[in-house]
Amino acid sequence: MKLLGPLESRNINVSEQYVKSLPLEGKRILVTRAREQAGALSERLQAVGAIPVEFPVIRIMPPQDWEPLDSTLGKLFLADANNLPYYAWLIFTSANGVNIFCERLLSLGFHTENMLGVRVAAIGPATAAALTHYDITADLVPGEYIAESVAAALIEDTQRREESLEGKRILLPRAAEARQVLVTGLEQAGAIVDEVAAYTTVAAAGDDEQGREVLHLLQNGQIDIITFTSSFDCT
Numbered sequence: 001m002k003l004l005g006p007l008e009s010r011n012i013n014v015s016e017q018y019v020k021s022l023p024l025e026g027k028r029i030l031v032t033r034a035r036e037q038a039g040a041l042s043e044r045l046q047a048v049g050a051i052p053v054e055f056p057v058i059r060i061m062p063p064q065d066w067e068p069l070d071s072t073l074g075k076l077f078l079a080d081a082n083n084l085p086y087y088a089w090l091i092f093t094s095a096n097g098v099n100i101f102c103e104r105l106l107s108l109g110f111h112t113e114n115m116l117g118v119r120v121a122a123i124g125p126a127t128a129a130a131l132t133h134y135d136i137t138a139d140l141v142p143g144e145y146i147a148e149s150v151a152a153a154l155i156e157d158t159q160r161r162e163e164s165l166e167g168k169r170i171l172l173p174r175a176a177e178a179r180q181v182l183v184t185g186l187e188q189a190g191a192i193v194d195e196v197a198a199y200t201t202v203a204a205a206g207d208d209e210q211g212r213e214v215l216h217l218l219q220n221g222q223i224d225i226i227t228f229t230s231s232f233d234c235t
Contacts, residue, residue, distance in 0.1 A: 022049025027224040030214065032057045034204075037095070041227070053223065055214045056204050060096050063176065063197045066104070072171055072196055073105055076115045085117035087194075088168035091150060092138075093123045093178065095130035100199045101173045102134040112136050118171075123150055147178075151185030166190030173198035 028051045031038050035056045042052035063069060078086040092098045102112065112134050122128040122138040124145035131138055140157055142149035158165050169192045172183065176197035183193050217223050 025049035027051065028053055028217070028222055030055055030218075030223050030226040032227060033229050034058050034060050034096075036060065037229075041229070050225075053214065053217065055210065058201050059204050060100075061200045061202055062100065063200055069101070069104060069173060069196045069198055070108065072173075072194055073108060073110060076118055076171070077110065079116060086169060087118045087171045088165075088191075089121060089154065089170040090115075090118050091121045091154075091170060091172045091174075091182075092127050092131065093147065093150070093172075093174045093182070095127050097174045097198045098122075098127060098130040098134070102131075102136075104198075106134075121150055121154060123147070147182035148185065151182055151189070154186065155189050164190065167192065169194065172196070176200045 024045065026049065029045055031041055031045070031052050031054045033041055033056060035054075038052075038054045038056055042054060045052045075086040076090065080086050092101070105112065119139040120131065120136055121140040121142075122131060123142065125141065128138040128141050140153055142153040154170075155165060158168075165186065167190060170186055172186075172193055172195045174195070174197070177200065183195055186193050214223075
């Protein structure tokens with residue numbers, strides 16, 4: 001368990017009056033994100049006076065078999081029989097998916113700037129921001145950060161351009177355990193969805209000293225807020 005004090009990581013001086021005015025001053029907040037992402041959230045919480053308690057409940061792992069993902073990557077650089085991009089859309093539902101997908105792409109010698117005309121959608125600003133690290137700009141970021149909104153936004157965007165998703169191929173690299181609601185919505189609109197596992201989410205061990213410390217804090221009412229940033233964190 002990693003417990004951090006407010007503004008602990010910042011090398012700045014703040015007045016006592018300012019610290020007391022912070023909106024989450026003194027609140028202990030349990031951060032359950034995977035270890036790789038917990039730090040960024042903890043820093044933001046510290047900045048508003050909170051005391052983050054980092055306790056990752058999941059781990060992000062590469063897929064057991066790369067072949068399904070690898071077999072789709074080259075198609076991002078191909079045209080179909082009508083000289084149109086093989087994939088009309090590439091959808092990312094998390095920053096994890098972006099990082100693992102793009103790193104795999106680069107490791108196989110592909111370059112994102114050469115992707116052939118594919119439009120890119122991202123769930124949430126964090127996912128869109130992760131894309132910029134690979135020189136990819138999201139064409140579509142729905143206002144709501146849930147899978148249902150992506151399907152609705154894609155349909156609306158397509159209709160606005162007086163086109164249709166009927167028969168369009170969409171590549172969806174994401175967690176192996178992801179819900180099917182996005183795939184169902186896109187297929188009902190006529191799209192052909194290639195869903196591939198870019199990573200897998202596994203439970204982090206909780207029956208250890210760290211887990212017992214967190215349980216003690218919870219049982220004694222010493223945790224004010226618990227954060228969950230994905231449905232996987234809750235299972």
